Each structure stands twice: as structure tokens, then as C-alpha cells.
Amino acid sequence: MAEFPYDIRNYRRTDFNDLVRLYRAAEALEPIGRPGSPQAIAEKLGRPNYSPETDLMVVARDADLVGFLDMVPERAIGRVIVDCWLRPEHRRKVMAPRLLDNATRRARELGAAVIHVNVREDNETAKSVLTGLGFHYVRCFLELRLDMSSLDPDEADRAAREFNFFRPGEEEKLAQFQNRSFAGSWGYNPNTPEMIKYRLSLGHRSPRDVVMAYEGDMLNGYCWTEVVKEGEGRIYMIGTDPDYRGQGLGRKLLLAGLSHLKSKGVKIVWLTVDSANETACALYNSVGFRRHTSYLWYEKAVV
Ligand SMILES: CC(C)(COP(=O)(O)OP(=O)(O)OC[C@H]1O[C@@H](n2cnc3c(N)ncnc32)[C@H](O)[C@@H]1OP(=O)(O)O)[C@@H](O)C(=O)NCCC(=O)NCCS
Structure with missing residues (x-):
């Protein structure tokens, strides 16, 4: 041999x-x-x-x-x-x-x-x-792309004025909120304050890249953005409280996140979404995101 x-x-x-x-x-x-x-x-x-x-x-x-x-x-x-x-x-x-x-x-x-x-x-x-x-195929994730020039800048800037940004010390709150809003999402691994802290500390990220929506003391939505390279950004994560869905909050948060990226010179925005997540796909489509490519997930049981 x-x-x-x-x-x-x-x-x-x-x-x-x-x-x-x-x-x-x-x-x-x-x-x-x-x-x-x-x-x-x-x-x-x-x-x-x-x-x-x-x-x-x-x-x-x-x-x-x-x-x-x-x-x-x-x-x-x-x-x-x-x-x-x-x-x-x-x-x-x-x-x-x-x-x-x-x-x-x-x-x-x-x-x-x-x-x-x-x-x-x-x-x-x-x-x-x-x-x-x-291995067998289990899931298709879409990579979507938005050209900022197709965005209504007034609507985005109006949305941005309604929210604040993440402040250091809110790691625990954000981790708990993410876990609540993504509960049941395929492939979502529950977050910890330590992971949030780590992710915010990465070289290309800043706490100000996370738009936070509060009603009083209650966090009810967030949109985490990032600049990935000169002129290009990403919607890294977005979620709203399950009790507040379907009332327009997700759209406003997304627009606020896009307005923030625009203020940092971003012209092209990317995001990844599970093709089975119809709500999120409809939201992104309504703002102007279009499919660029897809990533396929394959699975094998460990025996
Ligand atoms: C995706 C998510 C952020 C949307 O938040 P939301 O507050 O419900 O969003 P909105 O009320 O602004 O709705 C925005 C659009 O989503 C779509 N939408 C909302 N509810 C929907 C539903 N039940 N079915 C299908 N589409 C729906 C519609 O296109 C809607 O726009 P319209 O009202 O103009 O028709 C929210 O569902 C969520 O947190 N999901 C869990 C986390 C997640 O999957 N995040 C995205 C990962 S990529």
C-alpha cells in the first residue's frame, strides 16, 4: 500500500x-x-x-x-x-x-x-x-446585497433618530434579548455576555454599531451592524421582541442600522438570512436587498 x-x-x-x-x-x-x-x-x-x-x-x-x-x-x-x-x-x-x-x-x-x-x-x-x-443537505442561507443608492435616505435617517446605540455594561441585557428573539431559529447557538463582549471588541467593530430600541427600560429590539471593509458593511444581526412583531419595529431598526452604516461611508451592505425565514426575507426584500449567492448547510450525525 x-x-x-x-x-x-x-x-x-x-x-x-x-x-x-x-x-x-x-x-x-x-x-x-x-x-x-x-x-x-x-x-x-x-x-x-x-x-x-x-x-x-x-x-x-x-x-x-x-x-x-x-x-x-x-x-x-x-x-x-x-x-x-x-x-x-x-x-x-x-x-x-x-x-x-x-x-x-x-x-x-x-x-x-x-x-x-x-x-x-x-x-x-x-x-x-x-x-x-x-452528509446530507439541510438548509439554504441566502447572501443578500443592498446598494445604498436604492435606499430612501430620509426614511432611513428619520428611523435612526428614534433609537440609541449600545452602551458598555449592556452585554447581559443584549445576550438575554438575543436569546429570546432568536429562540427556535435554526442553527442559533444561545449567546452569553462574554461572547457579546468578545464580538464587540473585534478590531472592526464598535459598540456604536449596535442600534438599540427601548421602550422605557425594556429592550424590545436591536440591529447590529458592522463595517467589513472600505465602503462595505453588513447587517450582522437583527431581532425584535416576539411580543412586538408585525408592528413596524423591525423595519425601522433595519433602516436605522443602514443609516448608521451610511454615516460611516458604506455604499454596499451584505447580510445572510435563512431562506426559510420568510418574515426576515420579506423585510429585507421590502428595503431593497437582493439575492447575491447562497450557502448550503450539510449535516452528518455523530455516531
Ligand atoms: C425579522 C424580524 C426582525 C422582523 O421584525 P418585526 O418587528 O416583525 O418587523 P416589522 O413589523 O417591521 O415587519 C417588517 C416586514 O416583515 C415582514 N413580516 C412581518 N411579519 C410577517 C409575518 N408574520 N409573515 C411574513 N412577513 C412578515 C413584512 O414584509 C413586513 O413588512 P410590511 O409590514 O410592510 O408588510 C423579527 O421577526 C425577528 O426578530 N425574528 C427573529 C430573529 C430573526 O430571524 N432575525 C433575522 C435574522 S437574519
Whole structure:
């Protein structure tokens, strides 16, 4: 039998620069929205409840790193999100099952019931490899795009004047609120104040990017925006209190978030939405967001 010339091993700190190169190559060839700058990758490796030394593996051939296997645990919903990528010239039939064995072992250690993988709709290779490994398609997330020039600026600015921004110290309140507004949403892993703090501390984010809607002391909605690069922004999350839905609050919050992004020079806005979330899709469509591409989620049970 031919020798397997690859070493699939745990990530070490000294792999960082090679990992940055791999992430950039992966995103250039098969994008799913991975970070690209060393700072953003270092921040990703430092997130709470994740340890790169155990949750990230690399594929080495001699002294070169040729692939990675990232396993993000989401214990509260019993899943591990796997992102695996290999340089095309190192793709071999024997590789995928070996990588899956490693992911499955880690998922078992974490007590996860399922492994989820996210691929762009046009990535035929990944889809056929996943199917061959026993994964099945479970969900389609749409990537929507809005050109700010199609927005009514007066309506957006009027909406913005109705709300305030997040203030440090509101992490617990926002975490509880998010968990209430996203309860039951597919793939939503309940948030913690620690996660909110971490996410707000990322280099490209600021507490002022979160629009908060209060009635008295009661938080009843929020819209979390972010600037992703020069001229481009994202609606990262938006939610309203289940008891306040269908009264126009979501639309106003979204417009307020867009007005905030516009004030930061953003011209194109992105967001990701579950295609099965009809309410959110209708809301985004009514403001002018249009489908750009789709990401498909595949699932495999951990046995
Ligand atoms: C999506 C969400 C923010 C909308 O908030 P909302 O306060 O109900 O929004 P609005 O009352 O402003 O409604 C806005 C639009 O949504 C759509 N909508 C609202 N309720 C709807 C329903 N029951 N069915 C279908 N569409 C609906 C309509 O297009 C509506 O516009 P219209 O009133 O002009 O027809 C809210 O449902 C929510 O928090 N959902 C859970 C979290 C979530 O899924 N967030 C989005 C993740 S991408």
C-alpha cells in the first residue's frame, strides 16, 4: 500500500503565518466569508469556548501546511461546525475520510450530536465530497446585497433618530434579548455576555454599531451592524421582541442600522438570512436587498 505522506496534527502557535496564507488561498478559491487579515484570524482563534490547539488541525506535508480542519463547538445546540480546506493539488480520495474521522472524534469528545458544514452553492466539488461522506443537505442561507443608492435616505435617517446605540455594561441585557428573539431559529447557538463582549471588541467593530430600541427600560429590539471593509458593511444581526412583531419595529431598526452604516461611508451592505425565514426575507426584500449567492448547510450525525 502506498505511504500516506501527510501529517494531520493539532495546530501550534508557530503555524500562524502558514495558516494566514491558507485562509487567504481558501477564501480566494472557495469563499465562505473567512477572515483574511492576520489580526482578524488571530481574533478568530481567540474566541471564547474555542481552543486552536484542540479545535483546529492542520495538514502538513514535509515542512509545508497544505490544509486545515477547523471545528467550532456549539455545545448548547449539540453541534460542531466544521470548515475544512485543502490546497487543490493535495486533494486525494483518501484524505476526506481521514479528515472526517478527526472531526468526528473531536465532535464525540465535545458531546455533539451533529457536524455541520457550510459550502457555497457553486462549490460542486465540496458538495459531492460531502455527499460521498454521508452528509446530507439541510438548509439554504441566502447572501443578500443592498446598494445604498436604492435606499430612501430620509426614511432611513428619520428611523435612526428614534433609537440609541449600545452602551458598555449592556452585554447581559443584549445576550438575554438575543436569546429570546432568536429562540427556535435554526442553527442559533444561545449567546452569553462574554461572547457579546468578545464580538464587540473585534478590531472592526464598535459598540456604536449596535442600534438599540427601548421602550422605557425594556429592550424590545436591536440591529447590529458592522463595517467589513472600505465602503462595505453588513447587517450582522437583527431581532425584535416576539411580543412586538408585525408592528413596524423591525423595519425601522433595519433602516436605522443602514443609516448608521451610511454615516460611516458604506455604499454596499451584505447580510445572510435563512431562506426559510420568510418574515426576515420579506423585510429585507421590502428595503431593497437582493439575492447575491447562497450557502448550503450539510449535516452528518455523530455516531
Ligand atoms: C425579522 C424580524 C426582525 C422582523 O421584525 P418585526 O418587528 O416583525 O418587523 P416589522 O413589523 O417591521 O415587519 C417588517 C416586514 O416583515 C415582514 N413580516 C412581518 N411579519 C410577517 C409575518 N408574520 N409573515 C411574513 N412577513 C412578515 C413584512 O414584509 C413586513 O413588512 P410590511 O409590514 O410592510 O408588510 C423579527 O421577526 C425577528 O426578530 N425574528 C427573529 C430573529 C430573526 O430571524 N432575525 C433575522 C435574522 S437574519
